[in-house]
Amino acid sequence: MPDNGRLSKPVEKRVSVSVFKNVIVYRIEPAWSQTLAEAEEALAKARFEPCGPSQEKSAGWVEPRGEANGPLVESIDGQWLVEYMIESKAVPGSVVRRKLDERCAQIEATTGRKPGKKEKKELKEDITLELLPMAFTRSARVAVWIDKAENRLVINSGNAARADEVVTSLVKSLDGFAVALINTQVEPAAAMANWLLTQEPPAGFTIDRECELKASDDSKAVVRYAKHPLDIEEVQKHITDGKRPTRLALTWDDRVSFELTHGMLIRKIVFLEGTGDGAAGGKKEDNFDADVAIATGELGQLVPALLDALGGEAAFTGAPADAAAPKPVAEAPTTTTPADAEAEEEDAPF
Structure with missing residues (x-):
């Protein structure tokens, strides 16, 4: 376990797991109780169909494993994985x-x-x-993890509008399904500012070498540090002068590195050496179960640790199942733009 305040060293060795890169985390209404078979039947009614000749957009659920006519809901070690497909055509x-x-x-x-x-x-x-x-077709696949035991929904997207679309489809498809964005007692920006000022990150976490600070006044001035030590007076002065962290690179337990944003988006997730022993090698389809097990196992521990570091989770305030899906928190343009997120997610392998 890393010591508090220690800046983590750049880590070159990574585990090749591509299930989750940028995630938005939600709390599922505890009363939702559909079985795997019921969820499979419900999502099948909204199965993806390619765009027709004069159709601008089509979206729906596809097989996470990529096998034609396979299950739409994969259960691996009790964790459910589904995948949303979006296809669009645009004329210049x-x-x-x-x-x-x-x-x-x-x-x-x-x-x-x-x-x-x-x-x-x-x-x-x-x-x-x-x-x-005659228009070219663009496609994007969005991985979705449903953790029924912990009533947690994780969407692999850094694009708030896209995540909102996926949530809306789930709410419409699954009977009694309702979610709300994870809310913490301490605002992420306030917590990150404190960690940078004191150089005392929460237990189990280390501060890495990237962050972004943004002024809250009309100037909207932005300062970015990349591959740069953050335990310097300059960073502390920016914060005391009123700039707030919009994102900060962290490493948890020497196992997962990521960026936390002020909007509670977890970006640039990298699973480090030691998290995937025995999972590397072979063809993609052979590693599907191992990749999912690694990602859900590590994030299943990281997310609760991060919530604890932010003072714990606020009370759940889910919407009724027939209500419109709650809108995810949009990130500031200097942090994650929809264009950036689409570029990362488009045609991304599961």
Whole structure:
């Protein structure tokens, strides 16, 4: 166990586990009690279907193991794994505008009148539908972990809007399912500021060499440190001058390194040497169970330790099952932008 206040050294050796990279954690309403078979049947009604020729977007549940016609809910050591698939097609705006200008010019030339605002909107929609069959398709897969024993939901996403979409689909599909974002007694930004000022992180954690500080005044000034010692007066002065940590790199128990953000997003998760003994090597499909066991086993210990470090969890305030899904906390643009998260998640292997 690392000593409090010790800066962790850069660790090169990692375990090749790609199940979770950036996660948002939720608390599941304790009353939810569906069985594995019931959940499988419910998700099958929202199974993923590829986009049609004129369809802009399609989303639904796919087999986590990647095997056609396999289970939609995989249970490994009692942990449920599901996967959400999003497919979208987009026509470049510049192409639509060019086509629209051509149509408007043609109408003006033949009728002597300029199309109005409403007609232009209809023309734009028609052009988009015409071009969709030729548009490139983009896809993203989002891993979802349901820990029934601990009433915990973990979504592999750093994109708040995408996580919200997944939660909404779960709430609609699973009878009695309701969740709320994990809330802590101590605000993450306040805790991180204290750890940096005192250089005394909570037991079991070490402060690594990356952080971001942002001013709370109108200047919105941002200071970033990368691969840099953080036990220096300069960092402490920034904090005493009013800058608040928006993210801080930490390592837990010399087993998992990650970044904690002020919005309680756990980013850049890396499982370190020793967490996956015997799991490396072989083909991806052969390692699915081992990868899931490593990720859920380590995060299943890290998350409670992190909650304790933040003063414990606030009381659950879940929404009714038929209510709209709660919206995840959006990260500041300087921390995790939706574009960054999409780039990391798109076509990501489970």
